[in-house]
Amino acid sequence: MFGFSVFMNQDVTPSDLAQMEELAVSFDGMFTSMHIPEDDSTRYRERLGVIGAFAKRHQLSLMVDISGNALTEAGFSIDRLEELIDLGVTGLRMDYAIDNQQIAQFSKQMRIALNASTLTEKDVQELQTYGADFTQLEAWHNYYPRPETGLAEEWLQAKNRWLKEQGFYVQAFVPGDDRLRGPMYAGLPTLEDHRGMTPFAAALALQETGTVDAIYIGDGGLTRQSIQQFNDYMQQNLITLRVKAVGSAYLDTVIGLHQNRQDEARDVLRSADARFGDVSFVKPEARMPRPIGAVTIDNQAYERYMGEIQVCKNALPADPRVNVAAQVIAADLPLIQHIHAGMRFKIERDDSNE
Structure with a gap:
């Protein structure tokens, strides 16, 4: 599946909603983050309400990257996940500070994404011990704003093969080509090789590896040409x-x-x-x-x-x-x-x- 990102560093504008409508034609999921240091987290609750309502209206999944502190600052509680579910959030990508026992409990309420790049055999064993619902667990890779820090393809492939052996649904990011995310404005890919590549080309390359189940646009925007390429591919099966x-x-x-x-x-x-x-x-x-x-x-x-x-x-x-x-x-x-x-x-x- 393909997904796109919507960030909460500013209010969702009519222009944003218009592009989201175009993307909802062919994309099945949305991603946003609640713990980006340069954002004003006090506005997250209101903005997440807008994004969540859109996701529900278009029957899109909505994965939110969280940390305990960010939830608190936005007026939520990690002990009341039903508030997020009511807003349209369907999954949470957990920060490293949230322990495996908590994650196991959360997996009984909604889909939980773990950090694919840092997940270890010890983590898997602990999650099993704590009774996690593995049908609700996913493995999401990071995106890398700083040039030269993205993952190597061979490493990603090896990691993904291990993740698939553990039964995880695996996700990775490709860069956008419009409204690139600051402060680096250098794209948000998982693989360094994809930095500067068009989103559609990078997405097809990831798809052909056979080890990635979901591919999301890391940045918050796509050009009209890129949207059309995705729509042609998804709606008409052509490149x-x-x-x-x-x-x-x-x-x-x-x-x-x-x-x-x-x-x-x-x-x-x-x-x-x-x-x-x-x-x-x-x-x-x-x-x-x-x-x-x-x-x-x-x-x-x-x-x-x-x-x-x-x-x-x-x-x-x-x-x-x-x-x-x-x-x-x-x-x-x-x-x-x-x-x-x-x-x-x-x-x-x-x-x-x-």
Whole structure:
């Protein structure tokens, strides 16, 4: 599942609610935090009420990162979790200062997220001893605001395999690309490799590991382009590749919906039906090298292959029989590797300033 974050450092504005409505189309969960040092925690209760009401209205889960002190400062009590449940909170991510005996008790009332990165065999044994309801326990990784402090992928994979062996539902964060969280404004990923990557590309990369059950946007905002990519994927099961013009007369020909052939090629995505479409004649254009992300159309020199549309997965040399019609923008290049046999993809013009 995919989820998004809404932070309580300021009142939820009509603009915030409008984006939340867009995200609720394809996302199933929300996350917020109650213990960020630079926030005014005295406003948390009111703001959590707004966020919780939205979650209930749209049937979204709502996980709240807490500490005992933050709950108290916001006017709640860790001994009265029903107050949070009534507001729409469906789960709590526990701070390290809350002991395993308390966590075991809380797990009998609602879903509880533990720190996936620091959870140990000793913790699991203690939770079992204290009678925790393991069907209510999840393992959530941190996000890392400071550059160079995110996790390594190999470490994450090894940790997740262990967590899955213990029966945990596992979550991780990817960065947003709008309204990045301060004070670093450097994205909020779990993996350092994902810092600076587009949210959708990072989410697909995590999903393909097979060891992460839930993927949340760490930052509080997504650009309209990213929201559309998530919606296309979740609602239509297709991956959108944004392209820029390279001077070809055949740009409009390659724009649109495609399906990768079932016999997946090593070097290119092959549009399954492209050369059987309406293209009656493709003139040769100037030879151009085919870097990764080059969108090509075969010209008349390729005879019966004329009109075939491809996207390069690997860099290929110039070929007089192949016209380069467009180029996938740099931000979307990582998406190409996630388009497998039989998958649908869409090529569309990039409307950003890249």
